Amino acid sequence: MKFAKLIRRNLFRNKLRTILTMMLLAVIFFFVATLLAILDNFENFSNAGEGANRLVVQSAISLANLLPYAHEQKIRAIPGVVDTAKLQWIGAYYKEKSNFFANFAVDVDKFPTVFDDYKVSPQDLAAFQADRRGALVGVDLMKRFNWKVGDRITLKRQIFPFDPELTIRGTYVHPVQTTSVFFPMEYFQQSIGNQGQVGTFWVKVADPKQMAAISQQIDAMFKNSDFPTETFTEKEFQQNFMSMMGNVKLLFTAVSTCAIFMVVLLAAITMSMSARERVTEIAVLKAIGFEQRLVLAIMLSEFVLLTVIGGAIGSYGAHFLFIAVDAGKMTQGFLQNLGVHAKTLTICMATAVGIGLVAGGFPAVRASNLRVVDGLRRVV
Amino acid sequence: MGTLVDINNVRKVYKRDAFEVPVLNGVTLAVPQGDFLALMGPSGSGKTTLLNLMAGIDRPTGGSIFVDGKEISRFSETQLASWRSRHVGFIFQMYNLIPVLNAFENVELPLLLTKLSKKERREHVQAALDIVGLGDRAFHYPRQLSGGQEQRVAIARAIVTDPTLLVADEPTGDLDAKNAEETLDLLQKLNADFAKTIVMVTHDPKAAQRAKHTLHLEKGLLVEGAYGMETAAHA
Ligand SMILES: Nc1ncnc2c1ncn2[C@@H]1O[C@H](COP(=O)(O)OP(=O)(O)O)[C@@H](O)[C@H]1O
Ligand SMILES: [Mg+2]
Numbered sequence: 001m002k003f004a005k006l007i008r009r010n011l012f013r014n015k016l017r018t019i020l021t022m023m024l025l026a027v028i029f030f031f032v033a034t035l036l037a038i039l040d041n042f043e044n045f046s047n048a049g050e051g052a053n054r055l056v057v058q059s060a061i062s063l064a065n066l067l068p069y070a071h072e073q074k075i076r077a078i079p080g081v082v083d084t085a086k087l088q089w090i091g092a093y094y095k096e097k098s099n100f101f102a103n104f105a106v107d108v109d110k111f112p113t114v115f116d117d118y119k120v121s122p123q124d125l126a127a128f129q130a131d132r133r134g135a136l137v138g139v140d141l142m143k144r145f146n147w148k149v150g151d152r153i154t155l156k157r158q159i160f161p162f163d164p165e166l167t168i169r170g171t172y173v174h175p176v177q178t179t180s181v182f183f184p185m186e187y188f189q190q191s192i193g194n195q196g197q198v199g200t201f202w203v204k205v206a207d208p209k210q211m212a213a214i215s216q217q218i219d220a221m222f223k224n225s226d227f228p229t230e231t232f233t234e235k236e237f238q239q240n241f242m243s244m245m246g247n248v249k250l251l252f253t254a255v256s257t258c259a260i261f262m263v264v265l266l267a268a269i270t271m272s273m274s275a276r277e278r279v280t281e282i283a284v285l286k287a288i289g290f291e292q293r294l295v296l297a298i299m300l301s302e303f304v305l306l307t308v309i310g311g312a313i314g315s316y317g318a319h320f321l322f323i324a325v326d327a328g329k330m331t332q333g334f335l336q337n338l339g340v341h342a343k344t345l346t347i348c349m350a351t352a353v354g355i356g357l358v359a360g361g362f363p364a365v366r367a368s369n370l371r372v373v374d375g376l377r378r379v380v
Numbered sequence: 381m382g383t384l385v386d387i388n389n390v391r392k393v394y395k396r397d398a399f400e401v402p403v404l405n406g407v408t409l410a411v412p413q414g415d416f417l418a419l420m421g422p423s424g425s426g427k428t429t430l431l432n433l434m435a436g437i438d439r440p441t442g443g444s445i446f447v448d449g450k451e452i453s454r455f456s457e458t459q460l461a462s463w464r465s466r467h468v469g470f471i472f473q474m475y476n477l478i479p480v481l482n483a484f485e486n487v488e489l490p491l492l493l494t495k496l497s498k499k500e501r502r503e504h505v506q507a508a509l510d511i512v513g514l515g516d517r518a519f520h521y522p523r524q525l526s527g528g529q530e531q532r533v534a535i536a537r538a539i540v541t542d543p544t545l546l547v548a549d550e551p552t553g554d555l556d557a558k559n560a561e562e563t564l565d566l567l568q569k570l571n572a573d574f575a576k577t578i579v580m581v582t583h584d585p586k587a588a589q590r591a592k593h594t595l596h597l598e599k600g601l602l603v604e605g606a607y608g609m610e611t612a613a614h615a
Contacts, residue, residue, distance in 0.1 A: 002492045003492065005481075005485065006478075006480075006481065006485075009480035009481060010480060013479075013480050280474075280476060281476070281478055281479075284470070284472070284476045284478070285478075285489070286437075286461065287435075287437050287464065287470050288464070288465060288470065288489060288490045288493075288537075289461050289462060289463075289464045289465020289466070289490065289493050290461065290465075290493065291458055291461045291462070292457065292458075292461075371438075372432075372437040372438070373432050373437055373438045376437075376472070376476075
C-alpha cells in the first residue's frame with residue numbers, strides 16, 4: 001500500500017506515547033487472555049463428563065454421607081443401565097499438602113466399562129487389575145512427579161484413617177482429567193474396616209436420552225429409604241463440585257469487561273490527542289487532494305495498528321508464556337494444561353481491532369471531516 | 381492569452397454563532413493564463429479567503445468561480461478534492477511539510493494520488509527537487525532543513541504534479557530577507573521559464589514588485605487593479 005509508510009511513521013511519531021499505549025494494551029491483553037484461558041480450563045473440566053453417558057449417585061444429605069453397597073444391585077437392575085462402579089474420593093496427598101491432585105478408590109473390574117473414556121493399554125489394565133495395591137495414574141501427573149511405572153508411592157491420609165501405599169502399574173490418557181490416581185476399592189475398604197459403604201456410584205447408561213429418566217428413577221427408588229440419593233449427570237456433578245464456577249465466570253467476565261472498557265477510554269484519549277496535534281497536517285493533505293475517505297482510512301489504520309500490535313504482544317505473550325512454563329506446577333495442580341488457545345487468541349485480536357475502531361473512530365472521523373480552511377487557520 | 385481564473389461577483393459570508401461576518405462583498409476578477417498576480421491588502425481584508433476560493437478549498441456564498449473553463453464553485457467536496465490534486469499547487473506561509481516524511485516523501489505525497497508507477501514518481505520528485513535546487517537534500521527531514529529550504533521543498537511539492545495554478549499565501553512571511561529573495565526568485569523562474577500561473581498573497585510590497593500585477597483588497601472589495609475595473613460595483 002502506497003500509504004503504509006505514512007501510517008507507520010505517524011504511528012511512531014511520538015515514540016514514547018505510542019510505546020506506553022502499546023504497553024498498556026499489552027498488559028491488559030495479557031491479563032484478559034489469561035482470564036479467558038482459566039475460564040476455558042474450568043469449562044473443559046466441567047465438560048469432562050459430556051458424552052460419557054454417566055450418572056453419579058451420591059447421598060441426598062451430603063457428599064460426606066456414604067451410601068450402602070446394597071443400593072448398587074438395585075441401580076444395576078434398572079433397564080437401560082449398562083453397568084455401575086463404586087468410586088470413593090480419598091483426598092490424600094503426596095508428600096506435601098500443596099501437591100494437589102485427585103485420587104480415588106474404584107472397582108477395578110468395572111473401570112474399563114464404566115470409565116471407558118479413560119484410555120489404558122491392555123497390559124497396563126491387566127497389571128493394574130492384578131495388583132491389590134496397584135495404581136493407575138494420569139500421564140500428566142506422572143510427568144509432574146517424574147514417576148515411572150513400577151514406582152512405589154505412599155499417599156498421606158487426610159480424610160480416611162489410612163495412608164495408601166501403592167505401586168504404579170499403569171498410566172491412562174484422558175482429554176481433561178490427566179492428573180488423577182485410581183486404586184482398588186477393596187484395598188480402601190479393608191483398610192478402613194469393611195463398612196460396606198461408599199461415597200458414590202457411577203452409572204453407565206446406554207442411551208443419553210434416557211439419562212434424565214433413569215436419574216429420576218434412581219432417586220425415587222431410594223426416596224423413603226434410610227439412605228436417600230441424589231443423582232446427577234457427570235457434567236452436573238463436576239459443576240457442583242466446582243460450585244463457585246458460575247460466580248467465577250461472572251467475576252472474570254466483569255473484570256475483563258472493565259479492563260477493556262478502561263483501555264478503550266485511555267486509547268481514545270491518546271488517539272484524540274494525536275489527531276488534534278495533526279490538524280494542520282490533515283488540512284494540508286486534504287488541500288493536496290486527499291479525499292475525506294482516504295484520510296479516514298489512513299487514520300483508522302494507524303489507530304487499529306496501534307491496538308493490534310499492543311493486543312498481539314499481550315495475548316501472544318500469554319500464549320507463549322503458558323507454553324514455556326508449566327502452569328500446573330506453578331498452581332500446585334490447580335490449573336492443569338492452562339493455555340491461550342487459538343479461539344482465545346482470535347477473540348483477543350478481534351477485540352483489539354474493535355478497540356482501535358471504537359476508540360479511534362471518533363477522532364478519526366472528526367479529523368477527516370475537518371474543513372481545509374479551518375485546519376489551516378487552526379480554528380478547530 | 382486566455383483567462384485561467386474567472387471570478388464573478390463572488391461573495392463570502394462566514395457564520396459565527398448567531399451573526400454573520402461578510403468577508404468578500406462581490407469580487408470580480410480575471411487572472412490570465414501565465415500571470416503572476418500579487419494580492420495585497422490590510423490584514424483581515426479577505427486575501428486568504430479569496431485565494432482559498434480560487435484554489436477550491438473553500439466555497440463562495442454567492443457568485444461563480446471558473447478555473448480553466450470549469451465552474452469549480454459548483455463542484456462537490458469529492459470533486460473538488462480530485463480537481464485540486466490535478467490542478468492546484470499550494471504554498472503556505474509556514475511551509476506545512478509533514479514532519480515524519482523526508483523531503484523526497486513530502487514531494488511525493490501528491491503523486492500518491494495518481495496512477496504513476498513508483499519509478500515514474502521517483503523521476504518526477506527528483507525533477508521537482510532539482511528545479512528548486514534541493515536535489516541533494518532529498519533524504520533530509522524537515523527539521524534538518526532551514527526555513528528557506530523547507531519552503532523550497534514545499535514549492536517542489538506544489539509543482540510536482542505540474543498543476544495549472546499555483547497559489548501562495550504569504551510565502552515569504554516567515555523567512556528572512558535573503559531566503560525571501562530566493563523564494564521569490566524561484567517563483568519568478570516558475571512563472572517565466574515554466575509558464576506557471578501564480579497567485580500570491582502578500583503584505584510585503586517588495587514581494588509584490590516581483591509579480592507581474594498587483595491587486596488590492598480592502599474590506600472585502602478590490603480597490604484598484606492592474607487589469608482595469610475589476611472592482612465590484614456595489615459595497
Ligand atoms: N472560518 C472563519 N470563520 C469566521 N470568520 C473567518 C473565518 N475565516 C476568516 N474569517 C474572517 O474573515 C476575515 C478575512 O480573513 P482572511 O481572508 O484571512 O483575511 P486576510 O488573509 O486578508 O488577512 C477576517 O475578519 C477573519 O476573521
Ligand atoms: Mg491571510
